[in-house]
Each structure stands twice: as C-alpha cells, then as structure tokens.
Amino acid sequence: MKNYLFVFMVFSMLSIPALGFSQLTDAPKMTSENPSNTIEGLSVFPNPVSNGKLYISTKYNLPKTIEIYDVLGKQVIATLILGESLNISRLSPGIYILKIKENELSATRKLVVR
Incomplete structure (x- = not known):
C-alpha cells in the first residue's frame, strides 16, 4: 500500500506540468499579448540568502520548475515547487544562476548564497 501511494504521488507531481495550466487558469503563455517571455510578477527573495530558504512568487503562483547552476554551469538543483519556498540549505556559499519556468x-536570475 505504501508503494502504491508513493507511485501515485510521484506520478501526480510529474503529470502536473502536462496538464497545461494555461487551460486551467487565465495565466499567459508566450503569445502576442506576452511577447517578452517573462514571468509576470516574479519576485525572488531574500537575495542574498543566508538562512537556507528561498522564496519565489509570481502573479499566478502556478507550479514552477526550478534549476540552479553553479558558476561553472553545473546543475546543482533541479526540482518542481508547488508553493513559494525552496530549501537551498545544502548549497555552499557562492554565486549561482537560478532558472525559473x-x-x-x-x-x-543571479542568486547569492552566504
């Protein structure tokens, strides 16, 4: 039963991007009304991060795919967040590139971890 529940949860999380949230909400996609391909109302804070928690909010607060790269271009985090907070406490102090989808x-965005 536990394995079934785990598989169901993983499948549910993986299928979220496939749902096409633009069909469920009025969130814009890259169209003629949003040609700049930017996320509306994006806010990333605090930056620099010193407590291991990063908050990412947007106008629509849809699930977001987050990728973090070190300055050499190596991916150090890749995850899907459903809320606004991301635990980055395992990152060493330094400068990173934060990619949000x-x-x-x-x-x-540039991300500084202290």
Whole structure:
C-alpha cells in the first residue's frame, strides 16, 4: 500500500506540468499579448540568502520548475515547487544562476548564497 501511494504521488507531481495550466487558469503563455517571455510578477527573495530558504512568487503562483547552476554551469538543483519556498540549505556559499519556468514562460536570475 505504501508503494502504491508513493507511485501515485510521484506520478501526480510529474503529470502536473502536462496538464497545461494555461487551460486551467487565465495565466499567459508566450503569445502576442506576452511577447517578452517573462514571468509576470516574479519576485525572488531574500537575495542574498543566508538562512537556507528561498522564496519565489509570481502573479499566478502556478507550479514552477526550478534549476540552479553553479558558476561553472553545473546543475546543482533541479526540482518542481508547488508553493513559494525552496530549501537551498545544502548549497555552499557562492554565486549561482537560478532558472525559473512557470507554464511556458521562463526567467533567469543571479542568486547569492552566504
């Protein structure tokens, strides 16, 4: 029973991006009304991060795919967040590149960890 529940949860999380949230909400995709391909209302804080928690919020707060790269271009975190907080306590102090994807839109930010 525990294995079935685990498989169901993993499948549910993996199928979320496939649902096409633009069909469920009025969130914009890259169209003529949003040609800049940026995430509306994106806020990433605190930056620099010193407590191991990073908060990422947007106007629509849809599930987001998060990728974090070190300065050499090596991916150090890849995850899907359903809320606004991301635990980055395992990252060493330094400078990183944060890539955020929501719906079909994406944004890139510099992230400083202290």
